[in-house]
Amino acid sequence: MTEEEKGEQFAMKQPLYIPTLATAVAILLAACAAPAQPVQQAAPAQQKPKIKVGLVTDVGSLDDRSFNASAWEGVQRAVRDFGVEAKAIESKQPTDYIKNIQTFVNEGYDLIITVGFLMGDDTRKAAEMYPNQKFAIVDVGYFDENAPKNVMGLLFAEDQSGFLAGVVAGMMTKSNVVGGVYGLAIPPVCRFRKGYEAGVRFVNSNARILGVYQGPSDGTPFNNPQWGAARARDQMNEGADVIFSAGGTTGNGGLEEIAKTQGVLGIGVDQDQYFTLSDNVKKILLTSAMKRVDQSTYLAVKSVVEGDFKGGNRVFDITNDGIGLAPFHDLDSQVSNDVRNKVQEVIEGLKNGSIKTGLEGVADPCAN
Amino acid sequence: MTRPDVVLEMRGITKRFPGVLANDHINLDLRKGEVHALLGENGAGKSTLMNILYGLYQPDAGEIWLDGRRVTIHSPRDAIALGIGMVHQHFMLVPTLTVTENIILGLETRRGLLLDEATPQQRIRQISRDFGLEIDPEAYVKDLPVGVQQRVEIVKALYRNARVLVLDEPTAVLTPLEVESLFSTLRALVKRGVSVIFISHKLKEVKAIADRITVLRQGRVVGSTTPAEAGEAQLASMMVGRPVILKVDKSPAQPGPVVLSVRDVKAMSDRRAMALQGVSFDVRAGEIVGIAGVEGNGQTELVEVITGLRQPLAGQVLLCGQPLPAWSPRAAIDRGMSHIPEDRYKYGIVAAYSLAINLVLSVFHRPPFSRNGLLQRRAILSNAERLVEEFDIRAPHAEVPIGKLSGGNQQKAVVAREFSRPMKLLVAAQPTRGVDVGSIEFIHKRIVQARDAGAAVLLVSAELDEIMALSDRILVMFGGRIVGERDGRTARREDIGLLMMGKV
Amino acid sequence: MSSVTAQGQSRSAAPFSWQRVWSGVWPAVASVVLALVIAGAVITITGADPVAAYRALVEGALLREGTATRPTAFLETLVSATPYLVLALGISLGFAAGLFNIGAEGQLYMGALASVVVGFALSGLPWIVHLPLALVAGVLAGALWAGIAGWLKAARGAPEVVVTIMLNYIAYAVVNYMVNGPIRHTGTAPRTPDIQASAVLPTLLPAPERIHWGFVLAIACAVGYYFLLYRSALGLRIRLVGANREAARYAGINVNSTYLITMVISGGLCGMAGAIEVLALYRYLPTEFTTGYGFESIAVALLGQGHPVGVALAALLFGALANGAGYMQFSSGVSNYIIAVMQAFIIVFVAAPGIVRDLFRWARPKRAEVEVE
């Protein structure tokens, strides 16, 4: 529109709209002039009160095919297994976190699970404000002496998971070039990447390792499959024949691109992506570097059900099956015994501490 | 019932717009091969009537008969199909398209799926030759002078096989010579059986070309006559409803010191062509200097340079001996320049805003209209009330959006605004364009008053009559240069007309 | 608005009549009802109960009977409405001059960044100095960021739409880089250090209420916007440039500098929104800062039709919808995507009342009056 029109439309029309808008707002107000019944339907008084679990996502949604989804899946498994009641609220803005937590607190939920390191501060604030409320938070631990006692920090050794994936990649590559497509450089992603690269080097010291993080201005974070696909292609052009995709749907775009090319294999992340990604990807999905967020939330709920909930950090790593490699599924036949043996060896080594990923105790995995 | 030689008959046409009865039971008939003039002031309902004929508006009542058949015209498409062509006052040409493209628009010939421009171009050339309408089919319309654009419009109508051709104020933008050539074109058309409706408010021209004249006033037919029967004065009083003084009353000029001095100014046009090739002249206090010339010969750019709206490439503009900082309209205003811009709607007013605001458009940031950065509503309104009174602006109230006023009242508001500042120099570009006779008289009177009060006045107008009536000195512009100067009292139309064509 | 006759007597625009009020109001009633019905239909198709969903939405946004610590959710709606209001004012100001500032999001980011840096890096200042300083830093950063687009428009004729879109992406990257690198604090999560207590924009009510002085600032911005745009000479200048750029130029207004000034003020408001968010709510800058306020606020600005009262109401509406969405999801399981569907329809119906009229006309049996085209 020409600038004149823009201005004119503004100049001429305004007074009419104010009553109109005012009514719109008023209607919303009036809509509940009907008796605002206390929301009982959420907690029908049954014979014995059910245990209620609330989950608050970070700004990613429940269907991010990543840790929010995974966390929710664990909770739902607990619903099936223990008959607890569960609800989720997705956060639209980071400023919503505390509000959404508050909603569950007000409704008397037994356990509130928050997801993601972005929620670390707000979860802590809420925990300090409501010391009798049980919390669990995925991907965050509190290490200082004042750490709240009512929060279970669910931490993961993503580096170990990545390391195992790196071992497989390092051994399976024929071109001696391996790649990686990663989401934004946030701590869990960085730990995956660095563990993976350490794993490759552990078995194949002269392999070339490629990798790219999605930049903050490369479209929507963790949700630009087209960008991920383009980067996977870059790497295949450089000769990579195994590519690790760790970055929500950005990474999934990478896997989809790999599936279009002969002879290149992909490695998924977080869940066993064989079950979450499209059929196209199944035939090239070598394995997934799993981070059992679902297991951790399941266990957190279980601890509440069984009455042995304890605050403090709980690390999910190779020793408690909190992380691990997914099965090879369709590609099982292509994986030699050498590889399997090596993976087994590394698992043992990681368990007994004889093999290190190099990220043990590193506070900021994203720092160089 | 219809006489055989009547091509077109409009009966009882009535059209009402919110608040206005634009056409009130108008009857009009057009005979084959005649030029029928429709005479009336701005706002008399001429254009509405013709827009109804052309299908742009639907009448509230009334009938249109063509060749003895009753027709309904829903859209221009229908009108074109019936052989009605129209040359609008504001040309309906798309500036970014070529002449050919404009002419064939809506009636394209194809070669396969693609546009065929070769065939129509041949026909366009043919029509040009037949009627002496010289045009270049491949030129872009935006590069053409208005006179040529008008020819394009006529060719466009002929290309569509128009048997009835309506020309809405066709001479407004033409030089006397161009008017002559238009008239000879019209005579040629008439000879070939085309019937012409010629809309105008200029008595001389109507008398010169029309076979019959119908006069409209305030939406009604006042009467029909022929040039032979009615004199100019009689037509004028039919048109305005009262006797009209056709001469501007003014005493001889008493020039004072030089106020505006333009020294060898060169400037480019928006289209990056050299529009001013070195223009120099002075305007003294107490005189009106008129710039005559066909539009597009640099007058627009000259006015823009003087008023600080355009950066000159070279040269200087001095106001009372002091050079004006280039490209600062505000500086010019602050130093006593007033400017009536050529296109009122585009440059002169902000249509959506109130009359009161439009009356302080260039001074609202100063006391008393604004103090400490805050607008003083009361001062703005009382200023408006004063000017409304003084300049006889007809408006329901001061906060009416100025776009809702008639053209004449809008222009009076512009004049009022510009005259309300202390004025050393008045630059008036087309000050009476699209304005009714009453307003024209009023504005002319105010300009002369300003001169008599000691202001220097630079008048730029495409209306030669206006230049002749008002100017103490006349400069003629052609091709970006001043090509001649004449004394206002002794200048002759024909002489100036030749200068305007560049024939020195 | 009152108008003044040529004789100078003030009189109100028209005598009061209920019919007039009703004719102004019924399209709004119909609009909102229609939007609710349409979104309700969508909800129903997917098997949920729209009535329960709406009740939850309203309760979550406004009236929820709370626990002792939480008297009403309405205060949270005001918290949500605050950034919408400030951003939409900034965007509206641009519209008034005929500028389309799609870059509010980027200016918000830069404002937040600058005020957080001032907030944590300076210490030992009394709050009366520190807090204003941090706010001003945010305003300036937003102003500067938008000023780039304004300057390019004024000096080079670069379309502000394109430049501000591009500047958004650059702002994301700059903030992300800074938070991950130069000004990262030494914890696990990539974020800046906390701002000093002296830079915190305090809350209005005791915790856990979050309603903060930023809301008051936002209202002040709306009032200031009104005076700037409708009462000041600068505002008239901005509006004239928007209404008829050429006429403004002919009247001696410097159009290019008006563009620059408008963009700077517009960006300053957007920067202020960022500053308020971080100084009042976050109190540090996280790596993943707000998502999409700057874009949704374009809709708020459009809905508000440029008038501060309209913008405030629109911001309130959006704030209420955003705030109620969480509770709606909690209580009825309807995903908050439906909010966007409702927003879309409300905007359409408010912006084009003719649609509502036609819909009702069609709904009526007699079709004789339907205009023939």
Added chain:
Amino acid sequence: MDLVDVLLRIDYVFLLAAALRAATPIAFAALGGIFSERAGVINIGLEGMMLISAYVCYRVAVLAASPAVGLVAGMAAAMVLAGLHGLFSIRYQTNQVVSGTVVNIFAAGITGFLFRALGAQESAPYLPNISHPLLKSIPVIGTLLFDQPLLMWVMLIVVVVATVVLFRTPWGLRTRAVGELPRAADTAGIPVNRMRYLNVLISGALAGLGGAFFTLHTVSTFTPLMTSGQGFIGLAAMIFGNWTPIPAFLATLLFTLPQALAGQLQMFGVPLPYQLLSTLPYLLTIITLAGVVRRSTPPAALGTPYVK
């Protein structure tokens, strides 16, 4: 690795091929914008039209087990949104920016909502690549053209066709007239609003093609907001290209080439902060815009409803 070393070893043909691919949806959006805006209707709803097409393409391609059916359905869905945009802005004379914004908000909401309600686990069949074993091995050309998605080819063809249509056919002539001076078109017997509706629908169809690229070429599934702002980049390219197909297409490359380059530089480990590297396309666009002195001139009647 050193920047210079990296710049020397980058495979530029591959880079250009990647940029061409990435340009596909953006160019479709730009082309769609050109048709709509040349006819005088602002279309900032392209993003939403792409998004809804991406969703519908996915869902229908899965249901029908045919990418072609999906493509048609996706285009149809985008055209429905376009039709609504036309209805609001032409019939009801709503501010066209408001109407476009509504389209964007609505598309984001409805696709997200349906995705949540219905899921998107199945994988949609892809549209084919245009790949020829022999032609593919031609140096440069082979890489650039003969192993590329079908829709990229369609896009290139549409760029050419759109140029011809706009500047060499009656349709284009009428469209431009309607967008420049609708009254002139009206007096020439052209139904102004019908032309506008149809061009807005074309705009929707093209945006629909752009949306299909996401789900029928890039990934075989849908995620909310997956168009990631590319419709807006397309608008920027349209303005940059002065509402003309070929320059607009080149403008998309101006954007995707640096993005591809930034990806490569990061991959090769150039020691620059990757966050800042990723701003390369945006920076370059701004710098180019600032350097280009020519002001872009939108169609004169853009944004103005035509009222007789």
